[in-house]
Amino acid sequence: MSRTPFKIVVFNVKYSENLGDGILALCIEHGLAQTGGGIEVETVDLAGRHGFGGASSSRRRHLLKLLQRLPKPVRRLAVGFFVQRALRRQRGEWERKIAAADAVVIGGGNLFQDDDLNFPLKIGTVLDCVRRFDRPLGIYAVGVSADWSEPARRLFARIGGVRLLHVSVRDRFAYDSWRSHFPAGPVPDIIPDPGLLIGQIAHTTRGPNRGNKVAICVTEPVVLTRHASQTGPIPLGDAAGYRKLIEALIEDGLNVTLFCNGATEDHIFARTIVNEGSMARHLTSGVLHLADRPADVEQLLRLLNAADAIISHRLHACIAAYSFGIPHIGLGWDKKVEGFFRSVGREAYFVDAEHVPVSDIPALLRAALAQGIDQERYNLTMDCAETGMRRLRFALRPGLVSEYSIADDVRGIAAGPR
Secondary structure: OOOOOEEEEEEEOOOOOOOHHHHHHHHHHHHHHOOOOOEEEEEEEOOOOOOOOOOOHHHHHHHHHHHHHOOHHHHHHHHHHHHHHHHHHHHHHHHHHHHOOOEEEEEEEEEEOOOOOHHHHHHHHHHHHHHHHOOEEEEEEEEEOOOOOHHHHHHHHHHHHOEEEEEEEOOHHHHHHHHHHOOOOOOOEEOOOHHHHHHHHOOOOOOOOOOOEEEEEOOOHHHHHHHOOOOOOOOOOOHHHHHHHHHHHHHOOOEEEEEOOOOHHHHHHHHHHHOOHHHHHHHHHOOEEEOOOOOOHHHHHHHHHOOOEEEEOOHHHHHHHHHHOOOEEEEOOOHHHHHHHHHOOOHHHEEOOOOOOHHHHHHHHHHHHHHOOOHHHHHHHHHHHHHHHHHHHHHHOHHHHHHOOHHHHHHHHHOOOO
């Protein structure tokens, strides 16, 4: 007689154009379901998307620029209006899925941030549905921003009305922010970003390592400016900065590929960078290449795996590079990037323009290629990421306690971020 699967519904932004969100969503799905049967996992995209790409993707860049020009109170009203209209359409579907589930997870990504009430409204709605059907909830390895408006605080405070069985954040910055917002608890665990597990489940393989192929993940500056959590200058904050770095890397004898994490606005900006005389000459000579925009996670992973080193603002380009053992340099604009580099002991390869000039990147890159990834720290980090998934599974379904030992749990968590 077959057993009915234990159904878990996961909420995140799996089908975001920023494919880093797709990476972590796939890792959560795999991590929850890898018990050899008995658990069924379904991911629901908080924006109502049902696949990668979409008819609205070409309008995103113009919408972002328009929003950035609006005064903050007006921008919040505009975002709130459109988000609430979408939620009225989506809520019925969410309620049906949660009612049919045995447990719910809000997991992966910088979901507890106040971006003009976008995520607070969506997470608040999920929490309402979870409370209505009294389903156990896990909040897993999320990012948490420090500054919330009062409306965002009220929306996120709906956590107090649900049956919360697990709560964890992905780095020390997120931990400090969570404790500031919820001083009375619950106190979260610190568990590495689930995207670290992508190297274990990816179907792509590493290409031949010649040590001279550098891939730069390009991000539209408007995106960085709008969502930045740090003050001060952002490294590579304009096309001229990218061009200057490209010239320096090519002078060092490196071949450079520009790519993006999937967002249309990032790819358009990358085309702007190479649409200039000296860049055009480098394209013709073959030392500079502009990659096609990846349409799904597998295409992004192939781009990453073809490189000997990665330079990126985007967090999950750095996380996937680490998982694949590819040397990488992070560019500062948000605390989450610095938090990841601290958690894996790679602070020396984090570039904050206020303290480390962009002109130092070529030297840092040579050092990163020479040093590689510290294997002992890598093993400990991966052990902790795997243990985090086991803890979530056990919290939601205690009968799975036999799948791992207490010794495994203690060893993995001890390896976590400091």
